[in-house]
Each structure stands twice: as C-alpha cells, then as structure tokens.
Amino acid sequence: MARTIRTRAATGAAGSIGDSLRIYFSRPHPQAGMPSMDVRDSITDAVRSVLADLGVDPLPAIVQLERPGNPDHGDWSTNVALASAKAAGRNPRELGTQLAECLLAAPPAHVVGVEVAGPGFVNFRLTDSWLHEVLADVVAAGVHGWARHDDGAGTRVIVEFVSANPTGPLHAGHGRGACYGDSVARLYDRCGYDVVREFYINDRGLQMQNFAASLAARAAGRDVPEDGYHGQYIADWAAEMVAETSDGSGGAVDPMEWGYARALASHRSVMESLSIDFDSWFSERSMIASGAIDETLAALRAAGAVYEEGGAVWLRSTDHGDDKDRVLVKSDGEPTYLMPDVAYHRDKFGRADRLVNVFGADHHGYVARMHAAMALLGHDPAELEIAITQLVSLQRDGREVRLSKRTGEMVELAEVVDEVGADAVRFTYLLLSVDSPQTFDLDLVASQVNENPVFYVQYAHARIHQIVRRADEAGFGRGALADVDLSLLSHPRELEVLRALHELPDIVARGCREQAPHQVTTWVRDLASSFHGFYHDCRVLGEGIEPALTVARLWLVEGARIGLAVALDLLGVGAPTEMWREDQAGGHSEGEGA
C-alpha cells in the first residue's frame, strides 16, 4: 500500500540550493579569516620532522593518516613506522615507540596523547577542539566553499554521456549513464575543472534511415520494415507527424528530419526533468559540413596510421593494443561508424585537455580501438578516460523488461521519472558503484518510495529548516560565530556529526579522481544518519537547554545543513525545506517562499 509523498522544495536544479533558506534566517556572517590548518597536516608535518631527527632516510614520500575504525585506537593513526621501517633498516615497533615519545614531547595542535600499538601503528588522541575548528571552517566556507578544491584549475574537461541515437525516446537504461555522467561533471566542477557536458548525436547513417523508414511506414498505415524500429512510440510519433502535416500546411514532411527533431525534443525534455543540463549537443552531421572527417582521415594517413586492403581503409589499431585492425572506410566508399567517432574525439581534444566518456557495458569492446585511434593521432590515450557503467536490468511484474528500441517492449525514462520522481530516480541510480550491474524493479521502487534512502537524507535537511524556523520564532539567532562557545559541543552525537563533516572534502576529491559519485551518496547517508541521531538525543531548543548551548547547537545544525546541501547538489537531488506525509496534519504553509 503506497502512500504518496508530498515534498515542498525547489527540486534539483543546480545552484538552487540554499535559495529558500533566506526566508527563515539571516545569512551567517562568520568571522572572515583563513581557514585553520587541517589537523592532519599539522600532525603529518610533525611526524616528518621527527622522522628526520631520528635519522630515517629516505623519508617516506607520504605520511598516511587515517581514522581508525576502533575508538580504542585514538582519533587518528599512522602506519608510517611500518611503512618506512624496512627502508630505514629499523624495527617498526621500536621506530614507532621513538616516534611516539618525541611527538609527545612537543605535541602538534590538539594532540593530547600518542601511543604505539600493534605491530607499530602510532595512534593520536586529540581533544574535541579539533572538531570545533572543523565546524568553524565549514561555516566559514559555506555551501559554496566547503569541500571545494582547485586541483583542476585551468584544466578543461569534456564529459560526454548519454549520446543516445535520435531514433527514439531514452529508456530507463539510459538513466543510469545520464545521472552518473552529470554527477561526475558536478564533481569535476567542484574540484575546479572547467567542465563541459556534451551529448554526441549520431544524426546520420543507417540507423537514421531505418528510423525514418519505420516512421514513414507507420504513417502510411503499413507494417514497419523487418530491420526497422518496432516500439509503440513509432506508431505514436507517426500519428503525431500525420496530424501535423494534415494541419493545413500541406507541405510534405521528411520523416527523417521530423523524427530527428522529435527524438531530440524528447531527449531534451527528459534530461531537463532530471535537472541535467548539457552545455553542448554535438552533431555528427556537422563534421561532414565542416570537413572534420576528411581532415581526420588525412591526418591519419599522414601519420601512417592507416592502410588500404580489399578496397577498404583500415586503422592500424593493433599497433596500440587493439585485438584487430578496424575498418574506417568500407570498400563501397562509405565510412563506418568508427570514422566519424574518431573525428569527433579529435575535435574534442582540440577543445579540452582531458576527455571523459561514459559508456554502457555493451560498448566496452569499443574502448581499446578508441584509445588506439587517439594514440595514432598523437594524443596520450590516458587523457581519454572511459567510464563503463554496468547494465541496468529492469523488472516489472516479476520479469525482466528488455531495453531495446528495436523490439516493442521498453520502459521510457520519462515514465520512470513520472512514476517515482526525479529525486528518487537520481538517488537510486547513484546509490551504487557503476561497476555493479543494477536491477531496477519498477514495482518495488514505486511501492517502496517511502523506504527510498533519498527521503531519509532529504528529511534530515527538512528537519534542519524546521529547527531554524522554530529558533527564529523563539527569538534565537546564532549571532557571530566568534561569540559562540563551540566547546559546549561535546556530546558523542554532536562529535559524530562534526567528524562526518570533516570527511566531505576527501570524499569529493576521491569521488572526482575515481569518477565515483556513489561515494558521495554513501557519505551523505552517513551524515544524515549522524544528524538524525543528534536530533534524537540532543535538543536544540526548549526549557532546560542553556541559551549558550542552543546557540552552539544552532551552529552545528548549520554545519550539517551545509554538508547536506553540498552533497545533495553533487548528486543533483533537491534539498527540501520541509516534508510532510499525506497522512500527517501538514505543517505551516505560511512563510513559504516562491
């Protein structure tokens, strides 16, 4: 029995996050100032310096600091004694002991204990003040600045994804690549890269002719040709086409051009419904007009990268790791699908320093030849990164639904979005690593909308806004951060939220490096969990709560809000300010922003 859900929020759109907040409280004005040094840097610096004093040579290139899972092992831990013992010719446990003694003699900021444990781990115990400093950094950076990096400054990257043929609507399988690609682009953006989201349109070739023939046949009341497209949408679109032509203009319509425009409009519409905004729609045809294809072939010839055999032109892709050489131009003079694709990637390299392609698993065989082609054109194949998303299988009524435009049966992405909502669709697609195949059970997702983890996370955000609204009504302001005693935040629940916030910059950097937005999903679920725990155990407002504590907790809440907003934005999921179930009395509708 599905309960419907009503969510009041500005949904999805990048940049919308936070806009609605101004309704409830004045913007924070934390003291301007440099963010404090990350506690890990001060510790690793101290470790390096002590190691040098102890005569360890060579010094390890990196001093790895990690948060132990076991609280008995302290707040931070390093394996540097284990890692460098061999090279230094030392016993790891003894080296660790010396390291710990020296560090304790002159401890880095916040450090109150250093112990050696196990085979030679060095564990650091810190005062909670390091976490209070994290909170100050978070609120000073705000939604815009927290977990933002500049590693990519000056590097242009083109993320190409979806790129489905304009021969029919996008199906549910495309949704995964779409949400993934967009989120990867958001990660690049947050890491300082100059990002372009691009959709490559295969708008010429055999499949377009088959598509046109299918539309024409249906429009004329004939059966679709054997090698045509058989989906129901062909009949629907053909009817639309007929309706338009009989509408007075009387002019004959070219089914290919009409269908092309129809399909593209369909693509744009569903992408928009998911808040995916392509910067560029790149047409294959445009490369014929521009001569880019001929130029590319000439460049390959000049590089000695092609040869002729049997009347066809072959690419020497085996020179760079491919299984076999590939035909670029068939013996009848027609280019294969590969030819324009190579030209397209050559074009992209003219516009960017780094290319990211998102392919479905059914195209993984394509990777080797594309890399080979780029190498033959003189590019570094490593600058073309190809992310493979494993396939999505759809289930409805307990059986698998084939996702093929050629067969009649398919589930359109637009249907899925209508059924479960854009936020749930995006979150669901981004829930797991794209290395795992995903089963999207439509009945399950539709019936369990309430259990979808997206609402768990969004609810945390909504709760925050209700707290702030109540605080506002009660006349509580956060005041200036400098006047607040953050050391009052000492409850385990409070510290847990702060620890989670500290992780976000790492998660963003790693998620970008590994093109793994699901790490953001995992993190934000964890933050939401910490926040719900805090909410349950630590009241912000009420009798018996010292005003100073209320204010400190309001700042903690603000920090959590920033973390949730940043992560949800990276996922392209809306951050609602309130959520009410159908069966609840409903909230306060006054004061709602536009």
Add this chain to the structure above:
RNA sequence: GCUCUCGUAGCUCAAACGGAUAGAGCAACAGACUUCUAAUCUGUAGGUUAUAGGUUCGAGUCCUAUCGAGAGCGCCA
C-alpha cells in the same frame, strides 16, 4: 573459444594508498512519541569476503589457476 567487468550477511550494496575486530540499509526479532516532524532513534541476530594457491609484518583489495554471472567479439551502429 578469446577479451573486458564482476563474485562480500537471507536480500540490495559499502569498504581511500594493501592496515588493527569487514560496515550500512532492507527483511526478522525486542524496545522508545506529553518533545525542534516517529519519513526518526536504540538494541538483538546475521560472515571461512566463490574456491585453491602465491606475494608480505599484514590481503575483500595485488598475482596465478579454477568455478560462477553479465557484457563484447561485423567492411552493423
């Protein structure tokens, strides 16, 4: 047959460079609403990380083999 991606709790999945006792959610069981929203929280139970070797202080992670799953192997796109 060859290539690629995978195999973790009953189910769906996490697990940064190789790190200490492999974590969540769902499902099951037992609890918590006079409270800033219970769409929440707490507890219990659940594991030979497919199998067998190897590398080393240390392996879910790296190497080899086997078994199993998916995908790809066209002068189609």
